[in-house]
Amino acid sequence: MKQIALIVACVVAFIGMLMLGGISPIEAAQTLISGSLGSPRAISGSLKETTPLLLAGLGVFFALRAGLFNIGIEGQFLLGGFASALVALAVPGPVGLLLAMVAGVVAGALWALPAGWIRAYRNGHEVITTIMLNSVAIALTDFLVAGPVRAANQTGATTATIPTSGRLPALLNSPPWNVSSGLLLGLLLCAAMAWWMKRRVAGYELQAVGANASAAEFAGINVAKVRMNAMLVSGGIGGLGGAIQTLAFEGRFYQGFSPGYGFDSLGVALLAGSNALLVVPMSLLFGVLSKGGTSLLILGVPKGLTNLVAGLVILISATIRYRKAASDA
Amino acid sequence: MLNTVLLTLSMATPLVLAAMAGYCSERSGVINIGLEGKMLMAACVSALVSVSHGPVLGVLAGILAAVVMSLVHWLATQRFGIDHVISGMSLNAISAGATNFMFTRFSDPDRSGRIGTLPPLFYQACAVIAPVALILYVGKTRGGLWLVASGSDPEKARLAGLQPDRIRLFALVATGLFCGLAGAYLVADTGVFTDNMTAGRGYIALAALILGGWRVGQTALACLAFGFLSSLNLLFQGTQLGGFNLPSEFWTSLPYLATVIALAGFLGKQRTPAGLGKT
Numbered sequence: 390m391k392q393i394a395l396i397v398a399c400v401v402a403f404i405g406m407l408m409l410g411g412i413s414p415i416e417a418a419q420t421l422i423s424g425s426l427g428s429p430r431a432i433s434g435s436l437k438e439t440t441p442l443l444l445a446g447l448g449v450f451f452a453l454r455a456g457l458f459n460i461g462i463e464g465q466f467l468l469g470g471f472a473s474a475l476v477a478l479a480v481p482g483p484v485g486l487l488l489a490m491v492a493g494v495v496a497g498a499l500w501a502l503p504a505g506w507i508r509a510y511r512n513g514h515e516v517i518t519t520i521m522l523n524s525v526a527i528a529l530t531d532f533l534v535a536g537p538v539r540a541a542n543q544t545g546a547t548t549a550t551i552p553t554s555g556r557l558p559a560l561l562n563s564p565p566w567n568v569s570s571g572l573l574l575g576l577l578l579c580a581a582m583a584w585w586m587k588r589r590v591a592g593y594e595l596q597a598v599g600a601n602a603s604a605a606e607f608a609g610i611n612v613a614k615v616r617m618n619a620m621l622v623s624g625g626i627g628g629l630g631g632a633i634q635t636l637a638f639e640g641r642f643y644q645g646f647s648p649g650y651g652f653d654s655l656g657v658a659l660l661a662g663s664n665a666l667l668v669v670p671m672s673l674l675f676g677v678l679s680k681g682g683t684s685l686l687i688l689g690v691p692k693g694l695t696n697l698v699a700g701l702v703i704l705i706s707a708t709i710r711y712r713k714a715a716s717d718a
Numbered sequence: 719m720l721n722t723v724l725l726t727l728s729m730a731t732p733l734v735l736a737a738m739a740g741y742c743s744e745r746s747g748v749i750n751i752g753l754e755g756k757m758l759m760a761a762c763v764s765a766l767v768s769v770s771h772g773p774v775l776g777v778l779a780g781i782l783a784a785v786v787m788s789l790v791h792w793l794a795t796q797r798f799g800i801d802h803v804i805s806g807m808s809l810n811a812i813s814a815g816a817t818n819f820m821f822t823r824f825s826d827p828d829r830s831g832r833i834g835t836l837p838p839l840f841y842q843a844c845a846v847i848a849p850v851a852l853i854l855y856v857g858k859t860r861g862g863l864w865l866v867a868s869g870s871d872p873e874k875a876r877l878a879g880l881q882p883d884r885i886r887l888f889a890l891v892a893t894g895l896f897c898g899l900a901g902a903y904l905v906a907d908t909g910v911f912t913d914n915m916t917a918g919r920g921y922i923a924l925a926a927l928i929l930g931g932w933r934v935g936q937t938a939l940a941c942l943a944f945g946f947l948s949s950l951n952l953l954f955q956g957t958q959l960g961g962f963n964l965p966s967e968f969w970t971s972l973p974y975l976a977t978v979i980a981l982a983g984f985l986g987k988q989r990t991p992a993g994l995g996k997t
């Protein structure tokens with residue numbers, strides 16, 4: 390009952406805000422849908438937005454199942470994207486492509502390492518450390534890309550562009566359709582994770598730690614080790630997301646590489662709840678919102694609106710599902 | 719020299735106010751990731767209202783906005799039982815979105831120049847008074863004892879006849895008050911509202927709180943230290959330091975790195991309130 394009251398309050402507040410701003414909610418909804426799903430080009434755009442959200446969302450989801458709230462996915466995504474751009478520029482061709490993906494995974498995992506170690510062995514809250522590491526990641530990549538690794542012939546703070554041979558190929562490229570193979574990688578990873586969590590002992594142990602850490606400890610599970618590994622894998626997946634963003638879409642790394650994918654992916658993972666397969670529709674939802682939000686800009690709706698929706702969605706989904714998650718500090 | 723001191727004080731003011739906000743909330747047992755969002759909301763509302771109704775109402779409206787956000791936080795954590803971190807993060811997102819929306823929609827495009835505000839000195843005075851008042855309140859009054867009790871062990875506090883959720887209600891109102899002042903100060907200091915103008919100060923304040931071991935004096939000192947770092951950043955931008963040209967990103971990262979190291983337990987033992995995040 391209370392939950393329903395909250396949902397109604399959120400919806401009313403949101404629509405009231407639109408009306409107060411002089412925007413018709415119906416017109417806004419129509420623009421949002423036609424801008425994100427109305428044409429092949431729009432759908433391709435939505436799928437492009439979905440890809441990083443799917444991967445980063447899987448990263449957050451993995452840690453969340455172990456009872457860890459990896460807010461640091463933004464930083465891991467950035468470092469992954471950055472490292473893969475450097476490697477892809479240094480090593481040409483398909484070999485470089487493969488190495489670049491590995492570099493992304495390693496960079497993401499390394500960036501999650503301090504947070505995982507501090508949580509597992511020093512009992513410092515992972516949320517605080519990852520928030521701090523996000524800020525450091527932004528500062529670090531901003532600095533490197535503006536100075537040491539900046540492309541000589543570019544005006545902005547960016548690396549050079551990776552040649553086409555070193556990029557992820559498109560899965561489907563017949564304009565107006567354009568779907569990257571990065572999305573397929575995300576889907577495969579999602580299926581693998583769902584299987585691993587359901588069928589493997591390690592997957593069971595991970596979720597046991599997430600459900601009740603002290604019970605898991607008594608059952609003989611090495612809780613600290615599971616937490617440490619969960620954070621590393623989560624960071625690695627986040628880094629892979631960044632690498633795919635670089636190699637499939639951007640072709641380079643630059644300042645402002647992530648317009649908040651890390652944050653939206655928290656919403657994705659929270660909404661997905663306990664089922665890895667649900668990460669797919671949820672990231673699609675956020676991808677559509679993100680693409681549709683761009684076309685709302687033309688209506689004069691500020692881009693902040695999508696942020697607002699994300700916040701409300703997280704709040705609502707948390708009342709239903711995450712009433713106690715990640716709080717057994 | 720005087721320049722550095724003044725700059726440090728002006729940089730530390732919003733941090734001290736926000737850290738005191740965090741102190742009230744976390745000492746009562748509510749983890750507060752949402753300081754950032756509350757400050758941002760206060761900054762936006764105070765900027766909008768200052769333009770239309772003058773500076774005094776502007777500050778009051780800013781404080782009111784932050785208090786309302788705090789009350790939502792209280793409802794979410796104490797009545798709906800939502801995880802403290804998740805509700806704090808969602809408040810931050812809602813603030814970032816709503817302030818962007820409100821300011822682009824409701825601000826007057828014809829008006830340019832500074833927003834009329836209360837003098838920054840007023841806020842700086844608040845930033846001095848607030849820690850002193852909190853030290854006295856927590857150390858000398860029964861209410862202060864209740865506050866710390868409900869954050870240290872809500873269960874035992876309940877057995878002793880206290881009502882932690884009510885204590886947290888008052889604590890979160892105080893959080894809103896301080897966040898409101900911090901947000902309004904940002905507008906008073908710069909004379910404008912810009913998107914995401916808090917720029918992570920809420921998180922730095924949280925970092926100061928952790929480094930200060932959830933104690934008022936030490937936390938305020940940590941804020942001063944962070945303020946000093948930012949003033950150094952502004953003063954030394956682009957100049958050589960002993961042959962090295964330290965990038966400004968290095969200075970911005972220092973408070974964050976210091977916090978990570980502190981959480982790793984390398985800077986003395988951790989003093990997290992035992993009941994933080996518990997119901």
